[in-house]
Amino acid sequence: MRWRSWLLISTLLICCACSKGNEDHQNNAAGDSIPENATIWQRAAFRWGAAVNAKLLRNNAAYRAIVTREDNSVTPENAMKITRIRSSPDTWNFSDADYIVNYAIENNKRIHGHTLIWYRVPAWLETYQADAAGWEQLFKEYIQTVVSRYKGKVGSWDVVNEAIDDNGNLRDCVWLRNLGADYIARAFQYAHEADPDALLFYNDYGQEQSELKRNASLALINSLISRSVPIHGIGLQMHISKNTSEENLAAAINTAAKTGLQIHISELDIAMNPENNPDLTYNTALAEMQSKKYNFIVKTYNAIPEAQRFGITTWNVTDGDSWIVDAFKRPDWPLPFDKDYKRKAAYRGILEALK
Ligand code: G3I
Numbered sequence: 001m002r003w004r005s006w007l008l009i010s011t012l013l014i015c016c017a018c019s020k021g022n023e024d025h026q027n028n029a030a031g032d033s034i035p036e037n038a039t040i041w042q043r044a045a046f047r048w049g050a051a052v053n054a055k056l057l058r059n060n061a062a063y064r065a066i067v068t069r070e071d072n073s074v075t076p077e078n079a080m081k082i083t084r085i086r087s088s089p090d091t092w093n094f095s096d097a098d099y100i101v102n103y104a105i106e107n108n109k110r111i112h113g114h115t116l117i118w119y120r121v122p123a124w125l126e127t128y129q130a131d132a133a134g135w136e137q138l139f140k141e142y143i144q145t146v147v148s149r150y151k152g153k154v155g156s157w158d159v160v161n162e163a164i165d166d167n168g169n170l171r172d173c174v175w176l177r178n179l180g181a182d183y184i185a186r187a188f189q190y191a192h193e194a195d196p197d198a199l200l201f202y203n204d205y206g207q208e209q210s211e212l213k214r215n216a217s218l219a220l221i222n223s224l225i226s227r228s229v230p231i232h233g234i235g236l237q238m239h240i241s242k243n244t245s246e247e248n249l250a251a252a253i254n255t256a257a258k259t260g261l262q263i264h265i266s267e268l269d270i271a272m273n274p275e276n277n278p279d280l281t282y283n284t285a286l287a288e289m290q291s292k293k294y295n296f297i298v299k300t301y302n303a304i305p306e307a308q309r310f311g312i313t314t315w316n317v318t319d320g321d322s323w324i325v326d327a328f329k330r331p332d333w334p335l336p337f338d339k340d341y342k343r344k345a346a347y348r349g350i351l352e353a354l355k
Pocket of ligand 1: 077078081120161237267323
């Protein structure tokens with residue numbers, strides 16, 4: 001009978017090992033496995049987050065589960081934009097923003113507010129008629145209403161987004177036309193008055209694409225610092241592609257860090273089909289190339305002083321909800337998760353950068 005007991009014990013041991021393996025490992029799109037309990041945010045000495053969509057968070061359980069498991073910071077993708085909050089002069093709509101804020105609080109996540117002042121505004125604002133005092137009142141009231149509502153809940157804000165155009169000049173927009181160039185400094189002051197504890201960011205794209213954009217953003221930020229405007233951080237969006245050079249990525253991160261402000265890689269994604277090829281399919285070579293690029297960014301970011309590492313936020317969660325696919329009407333795979341919510345090779349690249 002002894003051989004029977006031995007067989008039973010061996011079978012039990014094998015079964016336990018197999019089920020443990022299933023629990024701890026999840027195949028990713030690149031075919032290798034990553035321990036399920038090794039999340040990026042658990043390993044990083046900074047926050048790891050994503051831009052989240054209120055509708056998906058409400059209605060899609062798999063989407064909600066992946067955000068809950070994988071992120072300890074969230075940025076509302078669209079819910080806190082003026083287009084959503086104030087779609088007409090008489091309508092204030094906070095339902096999606098409130099939903100995300102409540103979700104984040106319940107699930108112990110940091111909330112980064114995006115964005116108070118941007119050139120993209122609702123149609124009524126493009127044609128709004130008022131004198132200088134009227135515009136100033138509308139501007140101040142908007143910023144302070146939103147910031148005050150979430151005081152103590154939203155700890156940081158993109159106060160001004162994309163104020164510099166691709167030629168390095170202040171971008172033409174309703175705010176510049178009606179309030180003058182100093183609208184940027186005043187936006188920070190008004191936000192600070194409404195919540196003196198909130199960290200306030202200037203957020204822009206393309207600092208890794210051209211020296212011109214990089215220098216123009218830094219000149220603006222340094223001038224705000226030198227005037228003691230309450231600015232605490234820089235958001236480097238980093239909507240990049242497989243072609244963005246490591247040299248330019250490092251220059252964007254390291255020159256921003258020289259200001260001494262908090263650095264947020266605020267909208268990271270890596271487009272793999274910048275050529276807009278409608279027939280491209282994702283393959284192992286592309287997955288590995290993307291993994292290396294994510295790895296490089298995270299390593300470079302991890303080398304700036306810890307006190308300046310506000311965190312890294314990807315723009316959207318999975319390849320299935322990326323804005324890129326929508327906006328450019330092409331196949332693309334910019335994020336660390338595939339459309340089936342599986343970790344990609346990019347995820348491994350990020351984890352490896354944190355070793
Ligand atoms: O919700 C409406 C829907 O009711 C309507 O039927 C549909 C028709 O077009 O539009 C839907 O709204 C769209 C919205 O996304 C939600 O999907 C808007 O048209 C579309 O313009 C909007 O795009 C957003 C874009 O900002 C403009 O606000 C993207 O989702 C969002 O990812 C993108 O995010 C920006 C950052 O805020 C700033 N940096 C660049 C980044 C990417 O463009």
